[in-house]
Amino acid sequence: MTDYDVLRVFCGPDGRHGNTLGVVRRGSAVPGTAERQALARKLGFSETVFVDDPERGVIDIYTPTLRLPFAGHPCVGTAWLLDVPELVTPAGPVGARLEGEFNWIEARPEWAPPRTLRRYDSAAEVDALPVPEPGEWIYAWAWEEEAAGRIRSRAFPGRGDGIDEDEATGAAALLLTAQLGRALNIAQGRGSQILTAPRPDGLIDVGGRVRLEATERL
Known part of the structure; x- marks a missing residue:
């Protein structure tokens, strides 16, 4: 059995809408790249995140068809869920902070x-x-x-x-x-x-x- 959280990220002022995101907090339950890709395809979210180290914020991001080194709404949502000041992605470290009702990340456009x-x-x-x-x-x-x-x-x-x-x-x-x-x-x-x-x-x-x-x- 694999547990995963479903988030909505970038909700409107009324708390509705936002893009859905799947987060597997115990990434070790799905250890291989092929297995993660298959699960992301099965869940069908635009992105699914696998957390490899919740304390350090190490994450792995997949769409239904490919692995991503970085993605915006998965980083915003996962940083909020884990309550960490930084995420570690293949693209680089992503700073994170919560200010009022908004969760923020810091990233490079490249x-x-x-x-x-x-x-x-x-x-x-x-x-x-x-x-x-x-x-x-x-x-x-x-x-x-x-x-x-x-x-x-x-x-x-x-x-x-x-x-x-x-x-x-x-x-x-x-x-x-x-x-x-x-x-x-x-x-x-x-x-x-x-x-x-x-x-x-x-x-x-x-x-x-x-x-x-x-x-x-x-």
């Missing part, structure tokens, strides 16, 4: 997987987009209020693994923040919220609300 950042003229255009055919990973965005840094976005992984649209994606928000060079307040998907801010040292803060949805056994 750690994020490649994404096509596609700008539209209005939030209404982004809202009306159909899910594209499998192919490139597209982050569609538009200004809602440019002076205030408010953005409307949707994310289409294009992987063909049954996940047509990601509800909230920290890595894409990281890349967009690096491109625009300013703090952002992003409304993504059906009602998720992501906050970001660039730092002088090249790191970018990414923050959001996290909720524990359930603890399951497989």
Whole structure:
């Protein structure tokens, strides 16, 4: 039997929405790469995290089809769940902190997987987009209020693994923040919220609300 927690990361102000995340706190229960990939595929979350050392924050991240050196919403959610000041990922150390209702991570934009950042003229255009055919990973965005840094976005992984649209994606928000060079307040998907801010040292803060949805056994 394998126990795992189900989180929602980057919830909206009302505590709803957010992207679901599976976290296997006892990663030793699923020790091999092939076994972890198979479990991530079976669970079907956009990402599943295996915790290899809860005290040091050592984690291993998988989508249903591949292993990732870093990903935004898995790091935000797992840091909140473990209550640690740092996560250790294959990409590098990820600082973490809790401020009020928001959990924050510090990461480098070059750690994020490649994404096509596609700008539209209005939030209404982004809202009306159909899910594209499998192919490139597209982050569609538009200004809602440019002076205030408010953005409307949707994310289409294009992987063909049954996940047509990601509800909230920290890595894409990281890349967009690096491109625009300013703090952002992003409304993504059906009602998720992501906050970001660039730092002088090249790191970018990414923050959001996290909720524990359930603890399951497989």
